[in-house]
Amino acid sequence: MSTLPLLELRDVGKSYGANRVLRGFNLSVQPGEIVSLIGPSGSGKTTALRCMNFLERYDEGEVWIDGQLLGYSGTGRREADRDSEAKVDEVRNPLSMVFQQFDLWPHMSVRENVMAPLVLGKKMPKAQARTLADQALSRVGLSAKADAYPARLSGGQQQRVGIARALAVKPRLMLLDEPTSALDPELVEEVLQVIRSLADDGMTMVMVTHEMSFAAQISDRVVFMEAGQIVESGAPGPLFNAPKTERLQQFLKPWFNRSLTPRAQVTS
Ligand SMILES: Nc1ncnc2c1ncn2[C@@H]1O[C@H](COP(=O)(O)OP(=O)(O)O)[C@@H](O)[C@H]1O
Ligand SMILES: [Mg+2]
Numbered sequence: 001m002s003t004l005p006l007l008e009l010r011d012v013g014k015s016y017g018a019n020r021v022l023r024g025f026n027l028s029v030q031p032g033e034i035v036s037l038i039g040p041s042g043s044g045k046t047t048a049l050r051c052m053n054f055l056e057r058y059d060e061g062e063v064w065i066d067g068q069l070l071g072y073s074g075t076g077r078r079e080a081d082r083d084s085e086a087k088v089d090e091v092r093n094p095l096s097m098v099f100q101q102f103d104l105w106p107h108m109s110v111r112e113n114v115m116a117p118l119v120l121g122k123k124m125p126k127a128q129a130r131t132l133a134d135q136a137l138s139r140v141g142l143s144a145k146a147d148a149y150p151a152r153l154s155g156g157q158q159q160r161v162g163i164a165r166a167l168a169v170k171p172r173l174m175l176l177d178e179p180t181s182a183l184d185p186e187l188v189e190e191v192l193q194v195i196r197s198l199a200d201d202g203m204t205m206v207m208v209t210h211e212m213s214f215a216a217q218i219s220d221r222v223v224f225m226e227a228g229q230i231v232e233s234g235a236p237g238p239l240f241n242a243p244k245t246e247r248l249q250q251f252l253k254p255w256f257n258r259s260l261t262p263r264a265q266v267t268s
Helices: 045-052 085-091 110-121 126-139 155-168 185-200 212-218 236-241 246-257 263-267
Strands: 007-016 019-029 034-038 060-065 095-098 173-177 204-208 221-226 229-234
Touching (some): 007 045, 019 045, 019 204, 019 229, 034 212, 045 173, 110 155, 126 155, 155 185, 212 236, 221 236, 221 246, 229 246
Parallel strands (some): 034 204, 173 204
Antiparallel strands (some): 007 060, 221 229
C-alpha cells in the first residue's frame, strides 16, 4: 500500500525525568489497518499509545496524523515548544481513545457520558450530540441503557459505553488501551465482539492487548515491545508461530504452555 499513512511515528521518544520509557519508536498505520501492541507490563505500551494523541507529550521524534505534525510546529521538543491546545485538538481530531478503566463520569447518565466529548470537547449543540450518542450506543448494543448511570452497568457494559463514547466523535482511527484487562473473564467476550465488529466495518485501530488469540485473529500487524523499544513486529501468523527473538519466544511461552489437561492426567 502506498497511500498516506493515517498515523506515523518516526523515532519517537519519551522520558520521565531520567527514565527514558520510549525510544526510537517507529510505526506507520495505513487506513483500515489493525495494529496490536503487546509486551510485558512497564514496557511502554500505554505511553506509546498516549503519545500518539498527545495525551502525553513526546520529547523526541515526530508523530504525524494524516499528514500533519502533532504537538509541535518546529524542531524543538521541550514543553515550551508545544503547540496550543487548540492546534493539538485540530491535528488529533481523527483519533479517539478507549481507556483501560473506562473512565466514565459516575454522576452522568450513559447517554450524557457519550455526549460529553461532543458537547464539552467539540462544542456541538446538544440535540445533535444526542443523536450521535444514541447512534453510537445502538452500535454497541446499549440503546436500552442510555438513561442509566454507569454504576448500574456491568464492567463489560461500561466498557461498551467507553467504546460508544470513542465512536460518537466519528473517528478515523481508534486507540484502545487494554480494553478488556479490567474485566472479569466472563465479561471479556462481549467487548471483544464489539471491537471485532468495528474491525469488520473497516475501522483503523491501534490496540494494546494481552488477549493474544484475539490479537492474532484481528490484527494485520503485531508489535512486540520491551523496555520502551520495538523488539519484533510483523504479521500475526509468523510472529506468534515463529518468533525470531528469544525475548518474544520467552514472552509467548506461558501463553502456549497453557493447558486444559485435567490435573489427574498430569500427575498420573
Ligand atoms: N506519568 C508517569 N510518570 C513517571 N513514570 C511513568 C509515568 N507513566 C508511566 N511511567 C513509567 O513508564 C514506564 C512505561 O509505562 P507504561 O507505558 O505504562 O507501560 P505499559 O503500558 O507497557 O505497562 C514504566 O516504567 C512506568 O513506571
Ligand atoms: Mg499500560
